[in-house]
Amino acid sequence: MQLTNRSKKTDKSDLSVLEKTYFPGVAKGMAITLKHFFSKKATIRYPEEKRYLGPVFRGHHILKRDEAGRERCTACGLCAVACPAEAISMVAAERVKGEEHLYREEKYAANYEVNMLRCIFCGLCEEACPKQAVYLRHDKFVPVFTSRDQVIYGKDQLVEDMDNRYTRDAWTKEDMQELWEKQK
Amino acid sequence: MDTPQLIKVTIDGQEVHVPVGTTIMEAARQIGPDVAPPAMCYYKPLKGSGGKCRACLVKVSQGSEKDPRPMPKLVASCITGAQDGMVVENFTSPEVVEARKGVVEFLLLNHPLDCPVCDQAGECHLQDFAFENGVGTTRYEEERRTFEPENLGDNIQLHMNRCVLCYRCVYTADQITDKRVHGVMYRGDHAEISTYINNVIENDFSGNVIDVCPVGALTDKTYRFKSRVWFSKPVDAHRDCDKCCGKVNLWYKGDEVIRVTARKNQWGEVEDFICNSCRFDSKKTADWVIEGPTKVKRASVISANKYPKNEIKKPAFALDYAAHNFKKINDDRPYYKNLKEVKGSEDYKALMEQNAEFFPKETSKK
Numbered sequence: 001m002q003l004t005n006r007s008k009k010t011d012k013s014d015l016s017v018l019e020k021t022y023f024p025g026v027a028k029g030m031a032i033t034l035k036h037f038f039s040k041k042a043t044i045r046y047p048e049e050k051r052y053l054g055p056v057f058r059g060h061h062i063l064k065r066d067e068a069g070r071e072r073c074t075a076c077g078l079c080a081v082a083c084p085a086e087a088i089s090m091v092a093a094e095r096v097k098g099e100e101h102l103y104r105e106e107k108y109a110a111n112y113e114v115n116m117l118r119c120i121f122c123g124l125c126e127e128a129c130p131k132q133a134v135y136l137r138h139d140k141f142v143p144v145f146t147s148r149d150q151v152i153y154g155k156d157q158l159v160e161d162m163d164n165r166y167t168r169d170a171w172t173k174e175d176m177q178e179l180w181e182k183q184k
Numbered sequence: 185m186d187t188p189q190l191i192k193v194t195i196d197g198q199e200v201h202v203p204v205g206t207t208i209m210e211a212a213r214q215i216g217p218d219v220a221p222p223a224m225c226y227y228k229p230l231k232g233s234g235g236k237c238r239a240c241l242v243k244v245s246q247g248s249e250k251d252p253r254p255m256p257k258l259v260a261s262c263i264t265g266a267q268d269g270m271v272v273e274n275f276t277s278p279e280v281v282e283a284r285k286g287v288v289e290f291l292l293l294n295h296p297l298d299c300p301v302c303d304q305a306g307e308c309h310l311q312d313f314a315f316e317n318g319v320g321t322t323r324y325e326e327e328r329r330t331f332e333p334e335n336l337g338d339n340i341q342l343h344m345n346r347c348v349l350c351y352r353c354v355y356t357a358d359q360i361t362d363k364r365v366h367g368v369m370y371r372g373d374h375a376e377i378s379t380y381i382n383n384v385i386e387n388d389f390s391g392n393v394i395d396v397c398p399v400g401a402l403t404d405k406t407y408r409f410k411s412r413v414w415f416s417k418p419v420d421a422h423r424d425c426d427k428c429c430g431k432v433n434l435w436y437k438g439d440e441v442i443r444v445t446a447r448k449n450q451w452g453e454v455e456d457f458i459c460n461s462c463r464f465d466s467k468k469t470a471d472w473v474i475e476g477p478t479k480v481k482r483a484s485v486i487s488a489n490k491y492p493k494n495e496i497k498k499p500a501f502a503l504d505y506a507a508h509n510f511k512k513i514n515d516d517r518p519y520y521k522n523l524k525e526v527k528g529s530e531d532y533k534a535l536m537e538q539n540a541e542f543f544p545k546e547t548s549k550k
Contacts, residue, residue: 081414
């Protein structure tokens with residue numbers, strides 16, 4: 001019974017003498033195997049070797065500092081209100097005199113927590129941030145955890161290390177699109 | 185007493201009858217929020233307010249019944265009296281919409297745009313006004329005017345940089361409190377809200393300047409940076425107060441009252457002003473009788489991440505739409521009918537008995 005007319009017709013005619021020996025078929029198959037033997041591998045040796053996932057891959061959260069090393073986050077709460085999983089919470093504090101080298105604005109996040117059990121890595125916090133403070137790193141995954149108390153990430157895990165600053169090729173989707181246009 | 189003479193005003197194609205002496209703004213507000221012009225400085229409970237910010241500009245395309253000529257320029261609806269037979273265009277006039285864009289731009293010229301830091305963000309009239317009527321970008325390149333921070337005492341925080349000079353706080357201090365110690369000093373670009381000289385505002389009703397301020401220029405110092413408005417939960421509450429009506433909104437964060445404000449009506453105006461002891465000194469739940477959660481507009485950011493029961497309901501529109509647009513399907517399946525017959529047959533029973541060890545559950549049922 002024919003269900004669709006997309007099926008391929010198989011050639012059911014008798015094989016020729018040469019074909020009956022199977023040598024041409026075997027040689028053809030071996031040629032294909034040999035070709036792949038010398039071509040570039042499709043796989044990599046993960047986890048020793050890691051692929052570049054592009055500049056806008058969404059991994060581990062980071063709270064950026066500015067060029068002078070001051071924290072950019074002002075605890076405005078837009079990331080928390082944008083978060084569909086309600087994973088982010090923060091407590092704001094007022095910058096006092098003498099802390100100008102630590103925090104960029106009058107107000108700063110004294111406490112900033114991301115609950116990685118809740119986070120779905122959608123990147124809406126990154127989009128909502130008006131201060132270019134919160135980003136999801138493209139080069140680092142959130143590691144596997146074994147107990148619940150390892151899951152709430154505080155500022156000690158999130159704030160950028162000035163000795164090992166985080167950079168990437170494109171900071172926004174628009175930058176990314178420009179990059180694609182250039183690479184085309 | 186005679187019934188007041190009513191005049192007919194048409195605003196955006198909708199007619200309304202109002203008493204003589206009503207402003208265009210009040211007539212529009214009687215029709216509803218769809219046609220009411222925005223207001224940054226006009227504040228109905230405060231006499232003399234209005235006419236400063238130009239946010240409420242409207243086009244009068246027919247002056248009155250007797251004199252149907254249009255008014256030559258856009259007029260500020262909050263201080264222009266309505267006349268019989270007046271025809272007003274508000275949101276329907278492209279000229280008005282365009283003018284409002286300009287007004288937004290002017291109001292934002294010297295505004296620091298520090299919304300992420302500002303405590304007013306989320307309930308700021310300037311944010312709403314700019315969002316609804318303005319454009320997303322700025323053309324301003326010059327340096328914004330800034331002022332030295334000034335201390336107004338322990339309760340009120342002044343950020344002069346954010347001020348739009350609406351004069352509401354000045355009228356409040358004049359009309360609600362018995363002694364005004366602050367006002368607008370200097371002129372033009374240097375005009376600023378200030379006290380003379382470095383005075384402290386500590387009148388019993390001085391806290392109301394916080395509520396009337398449309399922007400974050402005057403904010404509650406006891407609430408400073410405690411939370412964002414959309415993280416706190418407003419409830420209606422009252423208490424017996426010998427100085428004021430005692431009707432307030434309490435703003436909760438967890439179990440803690442972090443802020444007390446006067447209740448605002450749908451135009452964002454306070455009708456019953458509250459005293460400072462209610463506002464600043466009664467921040468325990470035990471001080472108040474709680475009436476229930478405040479009704480917050482769904483469009484407001486304050487309602488974000490809160491799930492009141494009445495708002496979690498089945499999407500009626502979608503269900504109706506589905507009911508109208510999709511054919512009913514015949515849901516009785518012949519397969520099951522046949523299965524009944526099959527299961528009733530002798531052959532099936534014999535087969536099941538033969539293989540009883542493979543069907544422990546079914547045999548146990550039987």
